[in-house]
Amino acid sequence: MKLEGKRKIWNEYQKEIADDKYFYVRSCIRQAVFPGSENTYLRIMRDVLKKDVHESAHHTTCTGIGYHTEVVPFETIQTVVARNFALMREAGYENYTPSCVTSFGIYTEVLDTWHHFPEERKRTAEYLKKATQRDFQEPGNMAHTSDIIYKFRHQIAEKSKYKLINKATGLPLKVVDHIGCHYAKMFPAKGIGGAEHPHVLAGLIEAFGGEVIDYPERRHCCGFGFRQYFIKANRGYSIAASKKKFESMEPYQPDLILTNCPGCNFFMDRWQYALAEMEGKTYDTKGNGIPVLAYEELAGLMLGFDPWEMGLQMHQVGIETLMDKIGIPYNLNEKYKGAKGEDLGVPESPRNINFYK
Amino acid sequence: MGQLFDKLNSDVRFVEGINGCINCGTCTAICPAAEVYDYQPRTIAHLVQTRDDSIIENLLKSDTIWYCGECMSCKTRCPRNNAPGLIIQALRKLSIETGLFVESEKGRQQLALKRMLSDTIIETGYCVHFDHTTLDMFPEQGPMWQWVQDNREAFLPKVGANYKGNGPGAMRSIPQSDIDELRNIFEVSGGLKWMETIEEHSAKKAKEMGLEIGEGKSSEYFTEVYNRNNHAKHSRK
Ligand code: SF4
Numbered sequence: 338m339k340l341e342g343k344r345k346i347w348n349e350y351q352k353e354i355a356d357d358k359y360f361y362v363r364s365c366i367r368q369a370v371f372p373g374s375e376n377t378y379l380r381i382m383r384d385v386l387k388k389d390v391h392e393s394a395h396h397t398t399c400t401g402i403g404y405h406t407e408v409v410p411f412e413t414i415q416t417v418v419a420r421n422f423a424l425m426r427e428a429g430y431e432n433y434t435p436s437c438v439t440s441f442g443i444y445t446e447v448l449d450t451w452h453h454f455p456e457e458r459k460r461t462a463e464y465l466k467k468a469t470q471r472d473f474q475e476p477g478n479m480a481h482t483s484d485i486i487y488k489f490r491h492q493i494a495e496k497s498k499y500k501l502i503n504k505a506t507g508l509p510l511k512v513v514d515h516i517g518c519h520y521a522k523m524f525p526a527k528g529i530g531g532a533e534h535p536h537v538l539a540g541l542i543e544a545f546g547g548e549v550i551d552y553p554e555r556r557h558c559c560g561f562g563f564r565q566y567f568i569k570a571n572r573g574y575s576i577a578a579s580k581k582k583f584e585s586m587e588p589y590q591p592d593l594i595l596t597n598c599p600g601c602n603f604f605m606d607r608w609q610y611a612l613a614e615m616e617g618k619t620y621d622t623k624g625n626g627i628p629v630l631a632y633e634e635l636a637g638l639m640l641g642f643d644p645w646e647m648g649l650q651m652h653q654v655g656i657e658t659l660m661d662k663i664g665i666p667y668n669l670n671e672k673y674k675g676a677k678g679e680d681l682g683v684p685e686s687p688r689n690i691n692f693y694k
Numbered sequence: 695m696g697q698l699f700d701k702l703n704s705d706v707r708f709v710e711g712i713n714g715c716i717n718c719g720t721c722t723a724i725c726p727a728a729e730v731y732d733y734q735p736r737t738i739a740h741l742v743q744t745r746d747d748s749i750i751e752n753l754l755k756s757d758t759i760w761y762c763g764e765c766m767s768c769k770t771r772c773p774r775n776n777a778p779g780l781i782i783q784a785l786r787k788l789s790i791e792t793g794l795f796v797e798s799e800k801g802r803q804q805l806a807l808k809r810m811l812s813d814t815i816i817e818t819g820y821c822v823h824f825d826h827t828t829l830d831m832f833p834e835q836g837p838m839w840q841w842v843q844d845n846r847e848a849f850l851p852k853v854g855a856n857y858k859g860n861g862p863g864a865m866r867s868i869p870q871s872d873i874d875e876l877r878n879i880f881e882v883s884g885g886l887k888w889m890e891t892i893e894e895h896s897a898k899k900a901k902e903m904g905l906e907i908g909e910g911k912s913s914e915y916f917t918e919v920y921n922r923n924n925h926a927k928h929s930r931k
């Protein structure tokens with residue numbers, strides 16, 4: 338295909354992303370499991386890129402996980418979404434940037450519903466008024482936080498201390514991406530590259546000099562499945578889907594798995610540990626497992642942030658192998674220290690996956 | 695056309711979810727649920743198209759509608775722009791409203807999900823709260839997580855968390871006035887009624903099964919629905 342034709346197709350998969358003045362909304366899962374990841378995003382935005390990012394202490398869960406497990410009805414989640422939108426306008430912002438991909442999917446679904454079914458919007462506005470006395474307006478712009486990092490990827494790369502290059506060989510590191518299903522599968526036009534040509538993470542990998550590996554099950558779900566993970570009886574669904582992905586990427590021996598969804602970041606990490614304990618197998622050749630990072634964790638690492646202040650020790654699969662390959666120095670003595678430098682002991686080692694302490 | 699079909703058809707997600715299925719099976723081919731369960735989204739789209747109430751009632755009572763993971767991969771790929779995942783959401787809503795969800799093993803899990811998620815939402819303002827991510831419920835968190843849980847007060851500030859603190863930040867305590875607003879939203883928009891419906895039908899079922907429903911996450915019925923897995927019935931044949 339001629340380059341011009343390619344560009345034309347590619348244009349259909351671009352989206353408008355605001356340049357500054359963002360209203361930031363946290364993810365329940367990301368802040369509970371990888372709180373340092375969200376903190377890293379804010380440090381990059383405020384300290385490195387000098388952007389105005391506002392966080393309201395009053396925003397709540399969007400209730401998305403409750404909605405997708407059918408314990409929260411559609412009418413309720415629409416009203417909670419409207420409340421978070423109201424808080425944004427009250428704070429004087431109009432660019433909405435959620436950290437969670439499930440939430441991002443919820444917001445796109447709700448906005449699309451209001452567009453196609455105005456009576457749903459009308460009822461939501463009435464419920465919101467009655468319950469909270471608030472009025473809302475849709476965001477002027479909405480982007481997932483991985484979209485924002487994508488937008489500024491070249492600026493971040495320019496300021497970075499490190500690259501995704503193997504220090505010993507000088508070759509690019511091999512990176513597989515895994516994009517959360519609700520980022521673009523429901524509304525492909527809302528994601529960079531749509532659902533079929535995912536570029537939101539690939540663009541970041543390329544900006545840092547890494548090699549993007551297009552593995553066969555790249556678009557398969559991580560297996561969260563909401564109820565399929567939360568209920569112990571169903572968890573086989575979840576681990577089986579992740580296993581399918583690990584088996585598919587194994588032949589390429591990736592150095593890193595990169596994610597944009599907090600749930601996926603969790604499952605890609607924890608199911609490697611669980612599979613190692615259950616089956617004695619890791620998907621690298623050295624018993625370490627494949628490190629897993631979110632876009633903001635990777636950007637922080639490239640910028641030279643301290644890995645333990647970013648909370649990278651909260652991954653069960655160690656990130657040390659990646660840091661060793663790149664040549665990022667780290668101090669294992671600091672890994673398990675407290676905020677005031679106190680000695681907190683060290684976690685127990687898993688049986689079948691190497692652990693650095 | 696029957697009453698149940700009319701109810702389905704009044705759900706905007708159902709209207710969006712089905713435009714005419716040609717039974718091509720593309721959705722089944724990419725569905726992660728179809729990989730592990732005796733489940734085909736193609737069949738779901740096909741069955742609701744019959745508009746037959748007895749067929750729909752059977753679906754509402756079945757394990758089948760609870761197998762989907764709502765990943766929405768089917769929406770991307772369907773050549774007719776259907777979304778079996780959205781049809782499933784409408785069917786599940788109706789199964790809860792009619793109380794038929796307690797007639798299947800997977801449907802009965804709603805009680806556990808309600809207590810794990812919606813109760814947490816209206817108590818804390820979070821879907822998932824750090825304090826609830828314990829290894830007895832989620833053993834795959836691994837020994838590192840036990841260490842984090844044990845050392846939360848001393849460790850979490852190091853990674854920038856504002857654990858149970860005031861003001862913004864990760865893991866902050868959400869102000870009571872905001873929790874009150876959230877509760878009001880649940881009251882006004884039918885969320886509390888939905889939660890009560892799940893509890894009421896589950897209580898009746900628990901009695902029928904001779905199990906104590908209790909409160910919270912340690913009752914006999916909670917333990918049963920959280921752990922019970924008739925693998926031979928559910929798994930892909
Ligand atoms: S992909 Fe669409 S048309 Fe094909 S079977 Fe599934 S729902 Fe029907």
Ligand code: SF4
Binds near residue numbers: 721726728762764765
């Ligand atoms: S939404 Fe449900 S039916 Fe559709 S692909 Fe995902 S698991 Fe399968």
